[in-house]
Amino acid sequence: MPRVVKHPDIRRSELLDCAQALFFERGYENTTINEIIAKAGVSKGGFYHHYASKEAVLEALAVRLAEQAVERVADADADSGLDALGRLNAFLARARRLKLDDAPRLRTAFDAVFRPENIVLYHRINTASITVMLPVLARIIAQGQAEGVFKVPDAEAAAEIVLHLGASTHDAVARAIKASGTEDEDAAIEALDRRLRFHGLAVDRILGLPDGSIQFVEPGFTRAVMTAR
């Protein structure tokens, strides 16, 4: 095969693109390196020149996804002169906005990541997301502490707990995805919506805020995301 030389960043990025597509399609375990390099048009040697192992690709992919997600939400945050609760809600509102903006793609990704055989993939992405989000959220919580509004013994620990709590919605989301297309779809979306509201309530309470302070969902949000095509 002809030898094609590309800038390392490009090659690495292309390899991640192909790996992502295949991992999402058939799961991490069921994807072989041969499939990845075939799709990317690179040799075995080329692949291992850029990534030390299959595992390393997964790690890099998780980090990329997490950073992509967070950078678009967190950048516009520092400027605002809002109080902590305001910042947190603005943060969440911006996240919802971005989710709605490309709901179809998000939905496709969800279909993949929430499949049972992709649980490892999910956890890697989740862990990477928590890692990048942790300092951001911890600072907001610390601010809320200083303002005397958030009542927690430790801002960083609180951030860790709150972020980990997100994983508890995994099963509920998976159920909703599974039900989509069936006659249970409506009920499943309703159930997921209630679940997400409860999740918001739980975060309120953990942070020592009055019930309903934090808005995780808005009317129609869950349905809009889950029915996107």
Add this chain to the structure above:
Amino acid sequence: MPRVVKHPDIRRSELLDCAQALFFERGYENTTINEIIAKAGVSKGGFYHHYASKEAVLEALAVRLAEQAVERVADADADSGLDALGRLNAFLARARRLKLDDAPRLRTAFDAVFRPENIVLYHRINTASITVMLPVLARIIAQGQAEGVFKVPDAEAAAEIVLHLGASTHDAVARAIKASGTEDEDAAIEALDRRLRFHGLAVDRILGLPDGSIQFVEPGFTRAVMTAR
């Protein structure tokens, strides 16, 4: 090799014992079926007669561990005429008691399960535990709801959230284990203890209880478990 026939339950149990020892020792991924069958004294065919795959062994092991853990804690629960909060605290106290009773073994298991390469093992056990604990906890919470003490919109969802929240302590426990034996051990145990108290506080709040209602740790508990040999 001579052919030894045993009752299927015995064989399966022995295979699980060996798999557990090896998974704990070198991790799930790094354990081969050949190692398992060598240790158990069974042939390849014998193994696959009882378990469909290596994955199936992991699943069976996780379920067994979860059921073992829950049956010793949950059985003495039904009789008591306590209110929900009392039951929950009695439940937790009994769990602590059992943990202290064989702290050394528990500590050994922790050393294994909380190693980074055993994260898959951890999650399987955790998921299985949540599955068996969910109905137990959900009933207690429902009782507390009926008593007007627990303020949650949905008992089952609350149970799910609370149980999932347990996983958020994973990293803190892992850090404490990693620090044991070093000069940071004391500080790490202190940090973990604070973290576990915060965890209890978070559960209080999620369930709508006054701070400090639920006791996850008692003085010296964390240190006793973490320094056991």
Add this chain to the structure above:
DNA sequence: CAATGACAGACCGGCAGTCGGTCATTTTAA
């Protein structure tokens, strides 16, 4: 024109899983 780094691809050890067959135990039938 070195030196470096990107890439090629044959190769290997080892792994999960298969398959045809064997032996012990229980069930059935005479």
Add this chain to the structure above:
DNA sequence: TTAAAATGACCGACTGCCGGTCTGTCATTG
């Protein structure tokens, strides 16, 4: 009571394939 048939526990050689290695070769840069 006993022989034969059926069942299912168990054996172990074998295979296909996969992740990873290794010895290079070619392109780019200073």
